[in-house]
Amino acid sequence: MNMLEVKGLVKRFGGLTATDHLDLDVREGEIHAIIGPNGAGKTTLMNQLSGELPPDEGAIVLNGVNVVKETVHRRARMGIARSYQITSIFLEFTALQNVMLAVQGASGASMSFWRPVMKDRQLAEPALQLLQEVGLAADAKTLASALAHGARRQLEIAMALALHPKVLLLDEPMAGMSHQESAGVVTLLRQLRGSYSIVLVEHDMDAVFALADRITVVVYGKQIACGTADEIRLNPEVRAAYLGDQMESI
Amino acid sequence: MTTSLFFAQLLNGLQLGLLLFLMSAGLTLVLGIMNFVNLAHGSLFMMGAYFAAVAYGWTDSFLLAALVAVVGTLLLGLLIERTVLSKLYSRDHLYQVLATFGLILFLNEVARAIWGQAPIFMNVPDALSGTINLFGLPYPSYRFAIIAVGLLVGLALYLVIHRTRIGMLVRAGASDSSMLAALGVNIKLINALVFGAGAALAGLAGLMAGPILSVQPGMGEPILILTLVVLVTGGIGSIRGAFYGALIVGIVDTIGRAFLPSLLRGVVDRSLAQAAGPAIASMLIYLVMAVVLAVRPDGLFPVRHG
């Protein structure tokens, strides 16, 4: 069953066609990686999936419903959660407050004007649980601005999970991480596989080939191949267009 | 309402619009490129008018007064920029707004201390004190000169911005200033250039407005508010937006004030028209601004950002 289907997506910026009739399908519970050379339009694709960039043509079907006309916040409520290439969290709040806010967003119940949020167990409990899941429970009371880069990215994932999403869009979650931190994220994503459908944009090829059930290769905004890790590894077009010398090391 | 009266008011609107354009062009670039809210722009206008009026009073030469006004305001602008404003480039807009607000109060008081509260008068230069004949309509030469100068400056700005390398850098900066800095362009120089040009334009506007407005402390604020309306309506950072926005604001305001009260008298009873007419006329441009923003929140000609 396809949780997410992208059909004929087109996005032009003046004379440049950033997304060129792109097709993509993400099966329920799989980790689907998107790879491609820099400038291939991967983040543009992510922005169109999350709703921040309206496409010129095409459909984005989430669990059978075309969401291409929905706003960002509507899509979040419908089940699309994402992490950004440059971590986007609330630096002035603690890790716990960050995730509590995410839980509050998922609840859709914010018209409360009197009761202090810190006494709200309905927010605090799930938030702490999520922090536990990503391994940040010890840092619950630390200000997000005081967290290390890797911890901030984990926090962002926890916030995305708070939305009980159907589809998780992760835009280079391992960027800027040390080897150890990356290994931690790989373990986390393995745990999430099955419960969530994950679209993963990544440059870290080790992680991609270790995690992905399927890989789509995007070059100049177009899909040139889609298949399992082995199929992609052996695909001559992919080797030519993208992987090049990186192939030798794998 | 005769056609010649309408035509005359239309020209007046054009003249006000072009004055506003001179003010808006500088401010929109400073805002678009340096992301800096400079409320003291109206004070530069005021100082330009004062410099011109005083210089003209001393030397009786309008050309000399023009030179003093434009150069003087340019220097004053750069002084303010170096001492106060540049320290705020990286700060939140709130602090920029407050500091320039304080600057307005300070500069108004300086003007009051030096020249007093009473307006000082500047005569229209003799060469332009007559009327010229436009399609059979007599129109004050001075106001026509403002229109001519305004259009010339507009043309010059267009040529510089769209046909020179410096202009290209300015346009790029308006679209994505951090990228420009990352490419190694001397952003400080561009900033100083843009700010200086804006100050000089404000000084020019002050000079030209001298003979037709009363030169007194606080004269800059009404013009500033109109300029802000132009910026919001036309699109921040866009010279084209400043041009068309200024023309729209100038013409709508002038025509509205001239004809709305009498138009209303034809529709509703006299006493209501007498009360409501001037009130609505003064609110007209804000209503137009609100309508434009309802349809296009980024203004009529927004700059596309990278």
Added chain:
Amino acid sequence: MADRQTSAAISPLLATLPARRRITLRWLSAAAVIAALGAVPLICALIGQPFYVTLVSRMMIFALAALGLNLILGYGGLISFGHALYIGIGAYAVGILSYHGITNGYVHLGVALGAGLGLAVLIGSVCLRVSGVGFIMITLAFAQMFYFLAISLKQYGGDDGYALESRSNFGWLDLGDNTTLYYVIYALLVLVLILFYRLVNARFGMVLRGSKSNDRRMRALGFPTLPFKLIAYVISALVCVIAGVLLANLTRFVSPSYMEWTVSGDILLMIVLGGVGTLLGPIFGAVVWLSLEAVLTSLNVGLPWGLDEFIHNHWMGVLGLFIITVTLVLKQGLYGFLVQRDQARDPVAQ
């Protein structure tokens, strides 16, 4: 998920929320100011200087307006340069109704709040569509629009304003007595303070604060940020309307100058002076700013070279310099500095 296991791990953490209050300098100074304000009329009666009751009443009115604006400024990140408009609405509701012979205070208040609500929804809806700097300019423009409207209302004094025969009649509450009016203002100030304290720490407040911190992330978390900002805008406007009603009553005068753009600037400054995004900052700021104004306009301390006279005559210029200095030097405001000290030790406490 192993729920029981995770629950066991997190319940000790849960138990530490919310954090216990510690008595710090911040709380002491806050309490001191509130207490001092409450004691002013008593002190004035003792020393026989009733003038100060009126002066401090005025300070509290502006503190109230600043408190209102700070909801969207400090907690929402929305820089409105046109909130004096709502002070004007409150004042003119009292003025216009009084002119037509209606002196019932409840009617004054009702009409003021109703008009304020309607206008705030309309103006807020338009202004909030404009992002960033445009918002500052458009709020300023709208305030100016109503300023000109007020000036053109010749019937109610136009530029010169209009003097009220008496203060609003609330029946059992005699606002004609300066001390009674003082305590009404004081009570409202404390009430709004308490309401806002709960508001900014409740779910609604968190949406506002999150929006200020990272609006893009808020939307990606499923929050439609616009309705929340609009509600906050309206609440802040209504607080300013109440301040306007009180101001008209205090001075027994309505004038377009109440909504001049410089007043909007003054309120912004009071907030910055005291500390943006703190609850008591605006109150500190209002007291300091208006005290400074009072001192400068009546300066008589014997400075050399006729400086007394000079400052006396050009006090606005001195205030202008003061504003510039404050914005260049002061990062968090007088009270904000104390708040930051506390937060460095314990981030969760508010």
